[in-house]
Amino acid sequence: MTPDQLATAVRDVLTGLVADGAIALDAADVPQDVTIERPRQKGHGDYATNVALQLAKKAGTNPRELAATLAERLAEQAGVGGVEVAGPGFLNITVDAGAQGQVAAQVVRAGERYGANDAFAGERINLEFVSANPTGPIHLGGVRWAAVGDALGRIFTASGAQVTREYYFNDHGSQIDRFSSSLLASARGEAVPEDGYGGQYIHDIAAAIVAQRPDAPGLPDAEAQEVFRALGVEMMFAEIKQSLHDFGVDFDVYFHEDDLHRSGAVGRAVDRLRELGNVYEQDGAVWLATERFGDDKDRVIIKSDGQGAYLSGDLAYYLDKRERGFDRCLIMLGADHHGYVGRMMAMCAAFGDQPGTNLEILIGQMVNLVRDGEPMRMSKRAGTVVTIDDIVGALGVDAARYVLARYSSDSNIDIDLDLWTKASNDNPVYYVQYAHARVASLLRNAADLGLTADDQVDTSTLVHEKEGELLRALAEFPRVVAAAAELREPHRVARYLEETAGIYHRFYDNCRVLPMGDEEAGDLHRARLLLVAATRVVLANGLHLLGVSAPERM
Incomplete structure (x- = not known):
């Protein structure tokens, strides 16, 4: 019995009690979502709910009396082993061993679909992330969004959404002019302009352009700059995409x-904004009346010289996304864009949309790479940028993706290279991947004995404390995925995987799965083998949501 199934059982009991007149509630007062939690203390049952505390006032009674009424009826439900009233009105629920064991069968039957939900079914989500300027390699902040954004896209997809991952290619504006001037200066053997870009990558790209267009450095300045702009941006972006x-x-x-x-x-x-009455002209410029929508001041969108202000591109881009049919436009930005959120939300409202629904902005904090206790400094223009290739070279793709998605996006990260390259249980990604490899090894050994996981096996034999802990952990996975999608927090999946890996290791150490020597395989062996197979499904599915591999051997 999963937490969702138990929540349905509690809701059905409440509905029945209301229909019978046993409690003074209206049918509309029965909550659609009943909170079911795992108790923090052993001995308090398998699950707990505070629904009696929530409804007692409406029912005109005290929480313990309502809880007692609920407990009596809930104990009669199939799959429920027992119910106790605790504290001011909590219900501690013990699940029947057979019903709890069926979680393993449900997981194995669902396979790759286990953990999926339909919370965002029918929604079209545009997920824009990374979008680094094509003026240099992607630095650590952008790499963080690559890991988090892709994981969030996978989690939204598992929650029923139709997701489009989008990269906004900034190939317009002064930063591109500075980039092309830096390339041209390098090709001509001149000093990089004061406001230009430095670093070895500038010299490498300039040399590649000269190899393709030997005449380019000798062209008139304007013509030469255009050649270096077009080819330089193309080469830089090709490198970024690769x-x-x-x-x-x-x-x-x-x-x-x-x-x-x-x-x-x-x-x-x-x-469009003018039609909506949210644009006006003043001092020869065109203004958007964002202050009326919560911004600290109105914003210029067309300057007095007729050129678009920075916000003009955002207006056009947002409208384009909405016209392409996206219900939600979610943008991930770095910490230096925090002050930009207010005007973007005001812009959304000016179009008649709902800020926080049609437009969402996630802000990510800084990432530091630490070696020997000292942070590695980065500065794109100084040429000491720590790039995506640097972190992958230091950690590998799996560890890099895992560590960047493991923390809440609004927290700073110090990535200790010494820790994250260790092949030990101190390294969280190693710990989770090793659990999967250990499961895969056990299933191979079982196959050698002629045993395979059977989802029809009797699971009522799974009564050991460690078996129960593992079953309850596996049952939580769909809720973890749903919460990660709802809260935009992929790190919840990573932390869940680490907890579940630990629970599996403890189960393995306490519960022998395979028969020894000439011992015949019994119902308990087969039930435990099914539980192991279910653990493999959950670990693999969770790692997939983070874009991390689930190795068969380590």
């Missing part, structure tokens, strides 16, 4: 900022 692909991250759409300005999309966005 690095992301090698990291296991591919995008469905690469959207070019330059297209917004060339296609007239900015003008269409301004016209």
Whole structure:
């Protein structure tokens, strides 16, 4: 019996009690979502609910009396072994061993689908992340969003959403001019402009352009800069895409900022906002009245010289996404964009949309790579940037993706290279992957004995404390996935996997799965083998959601 099944049982009991007049509630007062939790203390049952505390006032009684009424009826439900009233009105519920053991069968039957839910069924989500300027390799902050964004996309998909991963390609504006000037200066053997970009990658790209266009450095300045701009951006972005692909991250759409300005999309966005009465002209410029939607001041969108202000591209891009049919536009930005959120939400409201629903912005904090206790400094222009290739080279793809997705996005991370490269249980990703490899090894050994997991086996024999802990952990996985999607927090999956790996290791150490010597395989061996197979499914599915491999051997 899973927590969701138990929640349904509690809801059905409440509905029945209301229908019988046994409790003074209206049918509408029966909650659609009943909270079922795992007790923190042993001896308090398998699950607990505070539903009596929530409803007692409406029912005109005290929580313990309502809990006692619920307990009597709930104890009669199939799969429920016993119910006790605790404290001010909590219900501690013990699940029948056979019903609890059926979780293992349900997991194995569901296979790759176990953990999926339909919380976002029918929703189209545009997930924009990374979107680094094509003026240099992706640095650690961008790599964090690559890991978190891709994991979140996988979690949304598992929750029923139709997800489009999108990369906003910033190929328009002054940063591209500085990039091309830096390339041209390198090709001509001149000093990099004061506001330009430094680093070995500039010299490498400049040399590659010269190899392709030997005449380029000798062209007139404007013509030469255009050659270095076009080819430089193309080469830099090709490198970025390859690095992301090698990291296991591919995008469905690469959207070019330059297209917004060339296609007239900015003008269409301004016209739409003008129709809605949220645009006005002052001092020769066109303004968006964002202050009325919660921004600290109104914003210029078309400057007095007729050029679009920075916000103009955002207006056009947001409208384009909505016109492409996306219900939610979710953007992931670095910590330096925190002050940008207010105007973006005001922009969303100015279009008549719902901030926080149609547009969401997640802010990610800084990442530091630590070696020998000292942080590795980074500065793209100084040429000491720590890049996606650096972190993959130091940790490998699996460890890099895992550590970057393991922490809440709004917290800073110090990645200790000494820890995350260890082949030991101190290394969280090793610990989880080793659990999967250990499970796979046991299943191979079982196959050698002619044993395979059978989802029809009698699971009522799974009464050991460690078996119960593992079954309850496996039953939690769908809720963890649903919470990770709802709260936009992939790190919940990682922390769950570590906890479950630990519970499995303790089960393995206390419960012998395979028969020894000439011993015949019995019902308990077969039930435990099914439990092991279910653990493999959950660990593999969870690692997949993080974009991390589930090795068969380590």
